[in-house]
Amino acid sequence: MNVHDSERLAGLLESAGYVPAAQGADADVVVFNTCAVRENADNRLYGNLGHLYPTKKNNPGMQIAVGGCLAQKDRSVIIDRAPWVDVVFGTHNLHRLPVLLERARHNAAAQVEIAEALEVFPSSLPARRASHHSAWVSISVGCDNTCTFCIVPSLRGGERDRRPGDVLAEVEALVADGALEITLLGQNVNSYGRSLGDPGAFARLLRACGNIEGLERVRFTSPHPRDFTDDVIEAMAQTPNVCPQLHMPLQSGSDAVLRRMRRSYRRERFLGIVERVREAIPRAAITTDIIVGFPGETEEDFADTLDVVRAARFAGAFTFKYSPRPGTPAAEMDGAVDPAVVSERYERLASLQDEMSWAENRAQVGRRVEILVSEGEGRKDSETGRLSGRARDGRLVHLLVTGPHAQDGVVRPGDVIEAVVTRGAPHHLTADGPLHSHRRTTAGDAWEAARSRGSEAGSEAGSEAGPEVLSPAGSMSAGSGQPAVSLGMPTLRTGPAAR
Numbered sequence: 001m002n003v004h005d006s007e008r009l010a011g012l013l014e015s016a017g018y019v020p021a022a023q024g025a026d027a028d029v030v031v032f033n034t035c036a037v038r039e040n041a042d043n044r045l046y047g048n049l050g051h052l053y054p055t056k057k058n059n060p061g062m063q064i065a066v067g068g069c070l071a072q073k074d075r076s077v078i079i080d081r082a083p084w085v086d087v088v089f090g091t092h093n094l095h096r097l098p099v100l101l102e103r104a105r106h107n108a109a110a111q112v113e114i115a116e117a118l119e120v121f122p123s124s125l126p127a128r129r130a131s132h133h134s135a136w137v138s139i140s141v142g143c144d145n146t147c148t149f150c151i152v153p154s155l156r157g158g159e160r161d162r163r164p165g166d167v168l169a170e171v172e173a174l175v176a177d178g179a180l181e182i183t184l185l186g187q188n189v190n191s192y193g194r195s196l197g198d199p200g201a202f203a204r205l206l207r208a209c210g211n212i213e214g215l216e217r218v219r220f221t222s223p224h225p226r227d228f229t230d231d232v233i234e235a236m237a238q239t240p241n242v243c244p245q246l247h248m249p250l251q252s253g254s255d256a257v258l259r260r261m262r263r264s265y266r267r268e269r270f271l272g273i274v275e276r277v278r279e280a281i282p283r284a285a286i287t288t289d290i291i292v293g294f295p296g297e298t299e300e301d302f303a304d305t306l307d308v309v310r311a312a313r314f315a316g317a318f319t320f321k322y323s324p325r326p327g328t329p330a331a332e333m334d335g336a337v338d339p340a341v342v343s344e345r346y347e348r349l350a351s352l353q354d355e356m357s358w359a360e361n362r363a364q365v366g367r368r369v370e371i372l373v374s375e376g377e378g379r380k381d382s383e384t385g386r387l388s389g390r391a392r393d394g395r396l397v398h399l400l401v402t403g404p405h406a407q408d409g410v411v412r413p414g415d416v417i418e419a420v421v422t423r424g425a426p427h428h429l430t431a432d433g434p435l436h437s438h439r440r441t442t443a444g445d446a447w448e449a450a451r452s453r454g455s456e457a458g459s460e461a462g463s464e465a466g467p468e469v470l471s472p473a474g475s476m477s478a479g480s481g482q483p484a485v486s487l488g489m490p491t492l493r494t495g496p497a498a499r
């Protein structure tokens with residue numbers, strides 16, 4: 001969600017006349033879009049601000065803006081701790097960034113503006129999309145749940161749903177622009193539609209996406225096990241462009257812990273959903289989120305989590321050590337688990353999950369898979385000469401292309417290929433061997449056009465959305481890998497693209 005908000009921030013600034021600073025060049029404006037889900041995001045923000053201090057001192061005209069969840073939480077504390085910051089804006093008023101930058105320049109004084117409720121739905125703002133072939137589409141913002149560990153509702157507000165017609169119009173426009181894949185975004189996609197008086201709206205939205213010509217892959221994140229109903233499973237199974245992938249957060253396998261987390265499903269319900277999804281979509285790759293060391297978690301509770309991990313055969317999991325968040329009920333609970341015990345449990349969970357992911361990935365060997373080629377997902381690609389992309393089930397695939405397809409620029413990010421899996425590793429698949437098919441796409445054409453334009457390639461040609469390093473004179477680069485955004489990415493123990 002933050003990545004997509006960053007695309008909106010970039011689009012807004014571009015509309016206001018800002019342009020990308022070249023990679024490595026000194027930018028005139030740096031925007032941090034922050035996350036507050038776990039505590040280490042706090043540390044990273046202040047560390048990154050500290051790193052920028054000498055640059056700002058040498059170039060007082062440079063502006064630094066901090067937005068997003070941590071800004072909503074810390075407000076003017078950010079200016080107290082880092083007085084060289086120029087603008088602080090929250091989660092509800094992204095659209096104010098250009099005005100606040102302007103006002104800070106004009107008044108030569110820091111501007112802190114935090115709104116208490118959503119002012120403009122971010123989807124109505126311009127976006128600078130990080131990829132030609134894949135796009136995020138918000139169906140809702142905020143959350144009405146009260147999970148006791150979670151700071152999101154207090155920073156993002158209650159759930160606000162977009163009208164299905166608006167969502168579909170955005171998807172259609174993206175597809176007309178060359179996108180092949182969309183991911184529908186919401187904190188709890190299964191409650192989508194309740195505020196519109198239509199509880200079956202999410203399943204209907206999936207089916208409606210199935211009627212959009214040219215849309216090849218539909219994903220969504222995150223569903224909530226409490227609200228995950230069979231009509232959604234049926235819609236997934238019966239809509240050919242909905243991918244055989246499900247990211248469904250478990251959090252804990254212990255009923256007692258789930259109760260204290262105020263997650264109102266139990267392990268049996270969770271495992272029942274997994275079973276029904278597997279019956280309806282036999283090759284579905286199911287991924288999850290798990291928190292270790294929630295207050296009061298006993299060894300028995302943790303053993304229940306390991307049991308569910310074994311039974312569910314997750315293709316991957318985002319695993320987190322519990323992090324107390326200010327103002328949340330869990331932060332006041334007794335029974336803090338000794339950090340050494342948390343670390344030890346975390347390692348045990350991670351190695352069990354790696355074992356399970358590896359076994360699931362080895363079972364893919366020999367299968368012919370369709371891969372949407374991407375850019376920036378294979379960190380070693382330039383050394384190994386491989387391409388990378390995602391299979392329909394979200395698994396990451398690396399391939400060594402041989403023969404005529406191996407020439408630079410023949411297979412492009414955004415193109416669709418088929419190959420046979422030759423190896424399953426814990427976190428990815430390898431498909432080294434002849435390509436069985438290669439389809440050039442308009443997304444690939446757009447990537448190629450951006451590459452030949454050269455200077456914009458870093459952001460236009462499909463690098464990960466991320467920090468925006470901007471200069472108010474020309475064009476903008478999405479500085480992939482730069483320190484300007486603290487998105488708080490979790491440890492990923494997965495093959496599939498589980499966001």
Ligand code: SAM
Binds near residue numbers: 149251
């Ligand atoms: N709305 C999604 C759901 O209900 O599953 C999750 C959104 S949350 C931003 C992403 C993940 O962060 C959660 O699934 C949870 O595992 C993790 N998380 C949230 N708060 C946490 C905390 N205080 N400590 C550790 N992990 C946390």
Ligand code: SF4
Binds near residue numbers: 144146152153
């Ligand atoms: Fe947080 Fe997700 Fe629970 Fe909402 S459903 S409170 S976002 S963990």
